[in-house]
Amino acid sequence: xxxxxxxxxxxxxxxxxxxxxxxxxxxxTVGRIAAIAVAAFIAVLWLIPFAWATATAFxxxxxxxxxxxxxxxxxxxxxxxxxxxxxxxxxxxxxxNSLYTSAAITAITLVISALVAYALSRIDFKGKKxxxxxxxxxxxxxxxxxxxxLFYQMLALxxxxxxxxxxxxxxxxxxxxxxxxxxFDQIPRELEExxxxxxxSRLRIFTQIILPLSRPILAAVAIFVxxxxxxxxxxxxIATNDGNLLTLPVGLQTIKSAYGIxxxxxxxxxxxxxxxxxVVFLFFQRQIIKGVATTGLAGT
Amino acid sequence: MSTSTLSRPRPENLRTSGSRTRSxxxxxxxxxxxxxxxxxxxxxxxxxGFYMSLTGKSLTGANDSLIGFANYAEALADADMWxxxxxxxxxxxxxxxxxxxxxLVMAALLNIGLPAQWLWRLSYFAPYLLASTVVSLFFxxxxxxxxxxxxxxxxxxxxxxxAWLNDPNVAMWAIVIATLWWTVGFNFLLYLAAMxxxxxxxxxxxxxxxxxxxxxxxxxxxxxxxxTTVMIVLLQILASLKIFDQVYQMTAGGPGGSTRxxxxxxxxxxxxxxxxxxxxxxxxxxxxxxxxxxxMQFVITRRRSA
Numbered sequence: 243x244x245x246x247x248x249x250x251x252x253x254x255x256x257x258x259x260x261x262x263x264x265x266x267x268x269x270x271t272v273g274r275i276a277a278i279a280v281a282a283f284i285a286v287l288w289l290i291p292f293a294w295a296t297a298t299a300f301x302x303x304x305x306x307x308x309x310x311x312x313x314x315x316x317x318x319x320x321x322x323x324x325x326x327x328x329x330x331x332x333x334x335x336x337x338x339n340s341l342y343t344s345a346a347i348t349a350i351t352l353v354i355s356a357l358v359a360y361a362l363s364r365i366d367f368k369g370k371k372x373x374x375x376x377x378x379x380x381x382x383x384x385x386x387x388x389x390x391x392l393f394y395q396m397l398a399l400x401x402x403x404x405x406x407x408x409x410x411x412x413x414x415x416x417x418x419x420x421x422x423x424x425x426f427d428q429i430p431r432e433l434e435e436x437x438x439x440x441x442x443s444r445l446r447i448f449t450q451i452i453l454p455l456s457r458p459i460l461a462a463v464a465i466f467v468x469x470x471x472x473x474x475x476x477x478x479x480i481a482t483n484d485g486n487l488l489t490l491p492v493g494l495q496t497i498k499s500a501y502g503i504x505x506x507x508x509x510x511x512x513x514x515x516x517x518x519x520x521v522v523f524l525f526f527q528r529q530i531i532k533g534v535a536t537t538g539l540a541g542t
Numbered sequence: 543m544s545t546s547t548l549s550r551p552r553p554e555n556l557r558t559s560g561s562r563t564r565s566x567x568x569x570x571x572x573x574x575x576x577x578x579x580x581x582x583x584x585x586x587x588x589x590x591g592f593y594m595s596l597t598g599k600s601l602t603g604a605n606d607s608l609i610g611f612a613n614y615a616e617a618l619a620d621a622d623m624w625x626x627x628x629x630x631x632x633x634x635x636x637x638x639x640x641x642x643x644x645x646l647v648m649a650a651l652l653n654i655g656l657p658a659q660w661l662w663r664l665s666y667f668a669p670y671l672l673a674s675t676v677v678s679l680f681f682x683x684x685x686x687x688x689x690x691x692x693x694x695x696x697x698x699x700x701x702x703x704x705a706w707l708n709d710p711n712v713a714m715w716a717i718v719i720a721t722l723w724w725t726v727g728f729n730f731l732l733y734l735a736a737m738x739x740x741x742x743x744x745x746x747x748x749x750x751x752x753x754x755x756x757x758x759x760x761x762x763x764x765x766x767x768x769x770t771t772v773m774i775v776l777l778q779i780l781a782s783l784k785i786f787d788q789v790y791q792m793t794a795g796g797p798g799g800s801t802r803x804x805x806x807x808x809x810x811x812x813x814x815x816x817x818x819x820x821x822x823x824x825x826x827x828x829x830x831x832x833x834x835x836x837x838m839q840f841v842i843t844r845r846r847s848a
Contacts, residue, residue: 288665308689365569377580394599495791508679512680519672535732
């Protein structure tokens with residue numbers, strides 16, 4: 243594929259996960275050109291669904307449904323599908339619902355997971371081993387197994403058709419507790435000793451020493467949890483029937499039946515739903531990639 | 543896991559019984575908020591779900607009494623249950639292989655040190671940021687038998703049209719392709735991070751010995767990646783077993799139940815058939831399967847590393 247010297251990883255700027263972009267100061271050889279060609283071929287394949295959705299979304303409904311499948315429609319491109327979706331549809335409402343439920347899930351998850359992770363990492367207390375074992379064991383529980391009893395529980399608590407029904411069951415991430423605990427374990431204890439001698443409380447040590455040092459891992463966990471919550475389908479789909487509370491992924495499911503064969507509007511809606519996270523990704527690409535790489539192996 | 547006594551800071555070594563109590567209090571105090579959610583929204587439902595599976599509970603509230611393991615007996619004799627479980631396992635097998643291999647190829651290509659790394663990463667990883675519903679809308683449209691882009695391409699190069707989501711022999715593969723496009727970026731990132739952590743000296747020594755690129759990949763990169771590969775395969779199997787969204791959205795389990803996964807069967811018996819007790823029993827059979835697979839994986843990886 244490439245000549246021996248060329249496969250050697252180039253020197254890279256130091257970073258925790260080695261995910262920094264390498265300096266590509268290598269000459270072109272047949273091998274490298276072949277590699278670029280294959281990578282480009284895959285990239286094109288991977289971009290086609292986006293491109294085709296975009297092309298369709300900017301067609302008139304007549305052109306989109308014309309038996310002549312073409313990238314360039316005879317009546318030209320038009321934003322009318324987007325206008326229609328914005329006027330008739332609920333995309334802004336669904337986006338808002340997704341945003342605040344995902345933000346709430348992320349915030350609650352971070353607070354409760356960091357607190358328990360600190361206790362597991364730093365405090366000696368009776369029952370710690372049991373607690374740790376139970377939390378580890380719970381990683382194995384697949385969320386779909388819980389939908390039936392959780393639904394029944396939400397009915398009993400009278401929470402069905404409220405945002406709480408969507409939020410509350412999504413804040414438990416045992417794997418993330420361990421990601422945080424592992425990180426806390428690596429923070430040198432000496433940093434806290436002085437504070438302990440001064441009689442600082444645990445809570446103060448936690449908020450003023452541990453948390454500020456843990457920003458990168460907190461960001462990684464937040465990103466991981468937020469993406470998961472933003473895109474979650476099954477539980478929000480079950481938890482609410484109230485049209486005013488639908489999240490983006492669930493709301494989008496309802497338009498298929500509502501718009502039927504209006505392909506341009508279907509694609510316009512899908513693209514509008516995809517847009518927020520894609521834009522966020524363009525801005526925070528490095529943080530998101532690093533976040534996924536650090537938390538990813540802990541379990542999804 | 544727990545800290546060794548030797549590395550403990552001094553104050554704890556000098557502690558009195560009073561500070562012991564204080565430690566217990568603050569330990570459980572810090573754990574309390576998590577524990578409340580954990581007990582109410584995870585432990586209780588998993589226990590209550592088991593109880594439900596032993597009752598005839600339904601959404602209409604008809605029969606709440608305990609009926610022992612009757613639901614389990616019924617489920618084990620239920621051809622639809624077995625078929626859906628079979629579909630889930632089939633999907634898991636045929637999706638895990640490409641989801642790992644393609645991710646490896648993508649990461650290996652980038653690891654050669656291609657220019658414009660962000661561009662490749664963006665295009666391979668971006669689909670992972672989409673909701674399942676978006677992916678399903680994209681692919682349902684591309685799979686459209688008459689107006690779809692894929693059949694247009696096939697007929698363009700002289701191949702016959704494929705009924706994709708409407709052909710029971712093809713539908714599951716169509717879902718695998720959509721899933722591959724959607725989630726392979728995640729495994730790709732994990733592989734890329736692992737590859738970039740392989741020390742450069744390994745490659746330097748090998749190239750001094752005259753090992754070519756292929757040799758280096760197979761005798762250095764792949765062996766170094768083994769722990770990562772094991773983890774990615776495990777995570778992928780567990781993720782694939784939970785398949786529901788794409789199938790429900792693209793084929794609704796059809797045609798003729800040929801793609802219906804077990805999670806959809808749980809969903810339907812519970813929320814369309816209103817049989818919560820029976821549905822809970824199937825959930826537990828599915829849970830049992832996941833536990834068995836996880837334990838098997840654990841034993842295998844233990845043996846490997848031992």
